[in-house]
Amino acid sequence: MKIDNYVPKDKRRQVSDKRIRNLKILSKVAILTSSLMYVAYISEIMQNFSGNPVSPLQPCVATINATLWTFYGWYKTYRDWPLVISNVPGVFFGFFTLITIYIH
Template sequence: MGDNKSAKTNQSETTFIKYISWIATITAILMYVSYIPQISNNLAGDKGSPVQPLVAAINCSLWAIYGFKKTPRDWPIVLANFPGVIFGIITFLTAL
């Protein structure tokens, strides 16, 4: 009987972790999409600092590589960080 309870607990934890990973993926994507107003301001001549988006792009690149190379691949990590690479680079370049 104890094994059944343990199996249910492990399944509940696995389900919880799965949902949290996808919620975190969505919020990370939203975080990097929020660079769009800064990109617009940069293009309009109201330049922001290029340092933070450059560091974000580097960080996201490393995490995306990690998630892609991990076995099995960790798609929530890859998908959460890929927009950070793109938007971080665009924000950096427009801030120069």
């Protein structure tokens, strides 16, 4: 869907600026929520250290997922920083959770 077909020429710049501003806000909210999702692994890490290891399946899949999305965002023609920044914590927290499952 092209904006050119629906918006008069004098309004295009205004719509484009608003769209860019909204995307920047959305990317910041997405980074925050994604990071919080991975920080939530701290409770599972604490369970692992207390002798009640959690299932390794979810942290393993989350680590793989976060790693793939990080590489994807990094190797795009133009780096997708919100994608990279929001998934790097998943690589570290997921991997650390996996390690603490087996070494506690």
